[in-house]
Amino acid sequence: MEHRELVKLIPNDIRPQFSERLTDILLESSSGSIPPRIAKIILHYWQRDQLDSQAGLTHLIEAVAEAAPDKLAQVLEEFKLQKIAYAFSPIWDKQF
Numbered sequence: 380m381e382h383r384e385l386v387k388l389i390p391n392d393i394r395p396q397f398s399e400r401l402t403d404i405l406l407e408s409s410s411g412s413i414p415p416r417i418a419k420i421i422l423h424y425w426q427r428d429q430l431d432s433q434a435g436l437t438h439l440i441e442a443v444a445e446a447a448p449d450k451l452a453q454v455l456e457e458f459k460l461q462k463i464a465y466a467f468s469p470i471w472d473k474q475f
Contacts, residue, residue: 382444383437385463393458394431400454401439402430408446417442 389397405413405421417438424435443451444467455464 382441383433385440385466386433386436388462389436389458389460394436397454397458397460398431398436398439400457401436401443401451404443404447404450404454405439408443408450412446413442414445417445 402425420438421430421435421442424430424432424438429435430439440451440463443454448467451467452464455461455467
């Protein structure tokens with residue numbers, strides 16, 4: 380399932396808090412593994428206060444999945460987004 384399809388599973392009422400947590404993870408991440416293209420897109424949505432939009436969250440999830448997959452798993456659990464975590468489980472099984 381593509382990231383944009385997964386974002387549709389996130390309830391609108393938790394999107395602002397969820398996007399803020401993902402942004403914090405990216406800012407605290409020291410891996411530097413976010414492709415510049417995705418970083419620029421995230422900056423674009425941040426400047427327009429649209430990180431909690433479907434497109435903004437799609438790119439945030441993509442970036443955090445690449446930079447800090449373990450932290451993404453924790454946030455998905457924290458926000459009780461098991462369906463999304465389940466979609467990532469085959470990827471995580473290969474990484475850990």
